[in-house]
Amino acid sequence: MELSKRERSLVKALTTRNGRRRSGCCRCEGVRAVRELLDHFPQLVQFTVATERGLAALPGVVPQNLRMVDEKSFEELSDTVNSQGILAVASIPPEPAEPVSGDFILALDQLGDPGNFGTIIRTFRAAGGKELWYTKGSIDPWGDKAIRSGMGAQFGLNMRRFETLDELAKRAGDCGYCNFFIADPHEGESCFTCPGLFDHSVIVIGGEPNGVLGGYAPAGKVIIPMPGNYESLNAAQAATVIIFESVRRKLAGEPC
């Protein structure tokens, strides 16, 4: 089928938060992102737009409601410089119904940069993480840039949004995740030796260093040792160090 005028407008509108809010949809561009979407939420796909080239990059896959377009038409829709010739429009996934699982919850507090947010999502997914929670004031992880930076890894995680860090902490506690840690650039226990860091815990990145979570529990501070004495890493790098320390401990058979 051809891409209708209405669909074309929708694809363009979805680059704005307003467009996503009105339609309840997001756009998911690139081979990897579309594959993640189809693997995890095929039922959410409204339609897929592809060129011959884009479709060829997904062998054996028949995307729903496929609209074939030529390269020139695709470039007009694409938000990237070198497009991969494929994008899908999907309903934004609802809050996951499945119970909270995994060793620890990664919580992003008021993380404003879509590139950082996307990178953390992708890294957490690569490390086998499951629960990625975030607070209001963070960038929309279903935005175009965050999905591209995350390469659609958001579709493979349980993404849960909370109004405040307090509410997040309460929910985590209710689910049995009772150890709270906040990554702090200045002080705290080393992420390489901190006991129980990944044992049914919540690790907050980007949070207020002196925050107390919900009156619910005081948070331990965890620091990434920096022998270079060069202040803080950016949020994505800090998250990466912590996430892969969990991988290392697990593979080494050390207590988590």
Added chain:
Amino acid sequence: MELSKRERSLVKALTTRNGRRRSGCCRCEGVRAVRELLDHFPQLVQFTVATERGLAALPGVVPQNLRMVDEKSFEELSDTVNSQGILAVASIPPEPAEPVSGDFILALDQLGDPGNFGTIIRTFRAAGGKELWYTKGSIDPWGDKAIRSGMGAQFGLNMRRFETLDELAKRAGDCGYCNFFIADPHEGESCFTCPGLFDHSVIVIGGEPNGVLGGYAPAGKVIIPMPGNYESLNAAQAATVIIFESVRRKLAGEPC
């Protein structure tokens, strides 16, 4: 003194590679980047442009050849949305004369993205790294974006550029760095257990996985374990995991 017309043109020209090549200068914007520059290469500063606000953010520092401007004039020169009101124009540092030192050399091969390059520079600096080498085909680390992403950390490292990975390997070998590792997304020894990974070694990020370095030495492959089974991390995240594994081993007193 006032900012001259010639200086104003130079500041603008330095956002392009051509402008940097012609003048041999780079521009260094933001409080942190300017501080790094002044700490390590004050003699390279040609002039500094600042607003009252920008200068106030560097207490106790008197930048060379200071040109005070108002906020509006600064915005016209700035390459950022929310400027910090300070930038310096400096000669691009020459190849460092000091001998090669540090536990390992981090080598970036044909790394094309300035954000990634800058992030790796900053992360390596934070971890106490010293030698950051790169090959032709990489983005210019003295470009505006790379300096901003790196927050000027390039001024605190020994940055050395090579025409090819072969030449890089030869030079490293001549300096006693004889163990070569290439970060590979698909196979290799785990970066968490690989012996000698940081023992007078060269670790290549972004290199051709099957490359042999200069006929000089075959490179070992090192992999970042990814339980999520989600292909590769981006170059900056991969570098971050490896860089901080070196910090962890050192702090734990494990063999490097």
